[in-house]
Amino acid sequence: MTTIVSQAVRRRLLVTLFTTQSLFSAAQIVSFAVLPIVAVQIAGSDAAAGLPSTVTLLGRAAAAYPVGWLMDRLGRRFGLSTGFLLAMGGWVLSALALGWGTWWGFLLGTLLSGMGRGIGEQARFAAADVEMPERRAKAIGWIVFAGTVGAVGGPLLLSPSEQLATRYGFDPSSGPFIAGAVLAYLAFMLTLVFLRPDPMLVGRAIEAELPGYTAASGPGRSVREIFTDWSVRLALLAMVVGQLVMTTIMVITPLYMSRQEYGTGAISWVFMAHTLGMFGLAGVTGRLIDRAGSVTMIAVGSGVLIASAVLAPLAPNVPLLALALFLLGLGWSFCFIAGSSLLSNALQPQERGRVQGASETLVSLASGAGSLSTGSLFAAGGMTGISLGGLAFALLLLVATAWIARFRAKPLPIAGD
Numbered sequence: 001m002t003t004i005v006s007q008a009v010r011r012r013l014l015v016t017l018f019t020t021q022s023l024f025s026a027a028q029i030v031s032f033a034v035l036p037i038v039a040v041q042i043a044g045s046d047a048a049a050g051l052p053s054t055v056t057l058l059g060r061a062a063a064a065y066p067v068g069w070l071m072d073r074l075g076r077r078f079g080l081s082t083g084f085l086l087a088m089g090g091w092v093l094s095a096l097a098l099g100w101g102t103w104w105g106f107l108l109g110t111l112l113s114g115m116g117r118g119i120g121e122q123a124r125f126a127a128a129d130v131e132m133p134e135r136r137a138k139a140i141g142w143i144v145f146a147g148t149v150g151a152v153g154g155p156l157l158l159s160p161s162e163q164l165a166t167r168y169g170f171d172p173s174s175g176p177f178i179a180g181a182v183l184a185y186l187a188f189m190l191t192l193v194f195l196r197p198d199p200m201l202v203g204r205a206i207e208a209e210l211p212g213y214t215a216a217s218g219p220g221r222s223v224r225e226i227f228t229d230w231s232v233r234l235a236l237l238a239m240v241v242g243q244l245v246m247t248t249i250m251v252i253t254p255l256y257m258s259r260q261e262y263g264t265g266a267i268s269w270v271f272m273a274h275t276l277g278m279f280g281l282a283g284v285t286g287r288l289i290d291r292a293g294s295v296t297m298i299a300v301g302s303g304v305l306i307a308s309a310v311l312a313p314l315a316p317n318v319p320l321l322a323l324a325l326f327l328l329g330l331g332w333s334f335c336f337i338a339g340s341s342l343l344s345n346a347l348q349p350q351e352r353g354r355v356q357g358a359s360e361t362l363v364s365l366a367s368g369a370g371s372l373s374t375g376s377l378f379a380a381g382g383m384t385g386i387s388l389g390g391l392a393f394a395l396l397l398l399v400a401t402a403w404i405a406r407f408r409a410k411p412l413p414i415a416g417d
Helices: 007-032 035-043 051-074 076-100 103-120 123-129 133-167 172-194 199-209 230-259 264-280 282-292 294-311 318-346 349-407
Strands: none
Touching: 007 076, 007 103, 007 123, 007 133, 007 172, 007 199, 035 051, 035 076, 035 103, 035 172, 051 076, 051 103, 051 349, 076 103, 076 123, 076 172, 076 199, 103 172, 103 349, 123 133, 123 199, 123 318, 123 349, 133 172, 133 264, 133 282, 133 318, 199 349, 230 264, 230 294, 230 318, 230 349, 264 282, 264 318, 282 294, 282 318, 294 318, 294 349, 318 349
């Protein structure tokens, strides 16, 4: 792949995607940190604390598919730029609504920022477009690794942004939203200027040079036909189940630890371990998936999730609980990156935007289902009930992976996609 798009150009596209995702991840985290606080402040009721997060999730799920569909026609640069602009507008509106004391304006702002996130998360598929099939998991892994930059940089911006807002006469809680808007604007400008040629065009050029390539006419297969492909089904199942199990256990862990009389310092250490598992090793995870194959690593990921679900309720101290949450993040990373890579390789270039957008919608809904169900599971069975729910889904994924790889007529790539 040197005659159409050089290695230097593809490297520049990957660096641009990594940089914009680092900025966008930091923007999400710095704004998310104050969401429940501002919600209670504007609404005047503790019952409103969780509503902005729910609205954000709805926006994320609603925007992912239609903009993915548009990406097939207008390209990745258009789609990602749209996502960053929506998020920027949402955070600006949230800051203004805070000053005005307007509850519905604040919710609209969180909806727009959620829509931007649902689009921005698809940058990993743009990274897959610019790499050869055997290196796509590595490319996706580096984009996921960009979340580490956000996890570190986002919290560091919290206090300075509040101080800056106060200095200029604004409510201090508006500072993180303004910081998020600035970071989203930077991501938008970098995408507009440097994400050229469009990754989707690069992906189609790469596909045309692969052995056995035959040019496809029209928009490709129908969505219904695509979803009969067992590679697509397994990829979606891996991403959805990984997200569901991770969210279910992660969301309730702070409450569980507080009930066990652990302090905030201990909770912070456990979540640092969890973040390391999710993002910190993603670059290495991508390389490993390219070597061993997506299907193999989905099976490994489900096994790691099973280990985490078993260990979490049994952990008698902070180090073992941190290990359980680290494994939870690592299992998610395996399933998420391997599933994303398998999905990219299973689709024709002209099908990728809409199907990958649909996958992002499903992942968002899985995250919502995990968040909504965790309270009732915890009330019914404590941490053991939560873990049993996660264990059941992880076992389902493991069995489904083994069955699909062994018994489906269409062979799946087991080692080296």
